Amino acid sequence: MAAKTINITLKIWRQKNNKTKGSLETYKLDNVSTDSSFLEMLDQLNEQLINEQKDPVAFDHDCREGICGMCSLYINGRAHGPDTGTTTCQLHMRMFNDGDTIYVEPWRSVAFPIVKDLVVDRSSFDRIQQAGGFVSVNTSGRTMDANAIPIPKADADKAFEAAACIGCGACVATCKNGSAMLFVGAKVSQYALLPQGKVEAKDRVLNMVRQMDEEGFGNCTNTGACEVECPKGISIENIARMNREFLKASLTSEK
């Protein structure tokens, strides 16, 4: 398919910092290649803004190949835009038409405060992860070969699917309750399914859920929006597993 170019109107959230109020600003951008990615389109806009001596739009990105979880953006009412199973960096302008108006907003959550424009602070996810999203490994020098531990294929597959979560926060952004349960469910499941993770399973789920609540994330009401918008296709089966793990741990943990 030959590359074509489109002219678009952008409505982008501009906000100086966490203290000030923001607003949607309108920008016209012409000659956008449909082969470019959404972030390349924003690069093009920023060049235009810099040429006009204006402040470029701040947005998060890193790998630009859909694996780091840095990019975000609520595009036309959907986290990571209209495509399914894609991060914003992997979203292409061929998903849009000439003359389209595109709304671009930051993730909205009390636990993701805005840093500037479209950039939000997702360190609440880091703190949840630090509360229990790991396996303690003693550096005895004689660490057991992981491949020597038998793990049923089905469990390994499920753990792997859960581990695909890149921590982007789209689940929180899209959830009407601002709930982080898909993220935490994935992190809890990833370890709960594997023998290495079972050792600390009880503390892990209790501590991660407590941290999640303390950060101010909302309560899941099973709308299922998160699994639809998750770029990695994490299933809400993981939330159910977390709920089971939590019940088990609450009833039997000595803490």
Added chain:
Amino acid sequence: MSNSALIKSSIAKKYWMALTGLFLCTFLVGHLLGNLQLIMKTGEEGRRAFNEYAYFMGHNIFIKVLSYVTYASILFHAVDGIMLTIQNKKARPVNYAYSNPSANSSLPSRWMAVLGTLILVFIATHMANFWWKMKIKEDVPLHTYKIESEQQIPALAQQTFYYTHVPTIQPLPKDENSIMEKGTELFIKGSNIKIGEGYRDLHTVVIQFFSKSNSSALFGVLFYTISMIVLGFHLWHGFASAFQSLGVNHAKWNPLIKALGKGFAVIVPLLFAIIPILIYLKS
């Protein structure tokens, strides 16, 4: 037990929502089976069946305990649901300017709190209509009736009868020596000797409530029908959702749970709604 995590934590709130919600679903089935007496049998037989059922619900100790669990469940479910909703609003202080939620979730799933609040309004109205009359004001009349005999015996025609708990009828005494307590229990005056006990005629109260002779009956029928549609939407999402909350999400069982939930959400409210509609149409 981790320090009160089973009450305070976000996940624990979900368990309670799910447990009380599912309990209320079983309550709905019981309540429905009773209500169906209103249309399954007609005439005096129907009146008797329904009033006996109403008596049983009010006096059986097991049912009494269940009814308190039901009141508590409704209260807890409502309070917990409203608290959840307030917290969830706080989790997103600034809304999106442009949002397209229909792309990723069903309408009822997003409107649970509003649907639930409407159900609460319905429950309050419904209890004021019947429960209040029956339990608090105790002004549902005694179930009485006249005997029509072919021979037109005048003594019989003048006499009013009432059903008693031994399945017989007794003439309602008009003498000075007996007294009716609590509207249904007949005592020898000045003593605690019970002569007989009748039934409250809730059947007639309900039938009159939804009959054309009552000027607000049409409004009542509409209100009850719309409330049942609201309940249907609440359950359309709620039934299966409760299983997910309790951690039951299994490839083998999910299709069954979803199908059961949708069936329940359609059939139960539909049967509830048919009752006032039929009473109205037949009146």
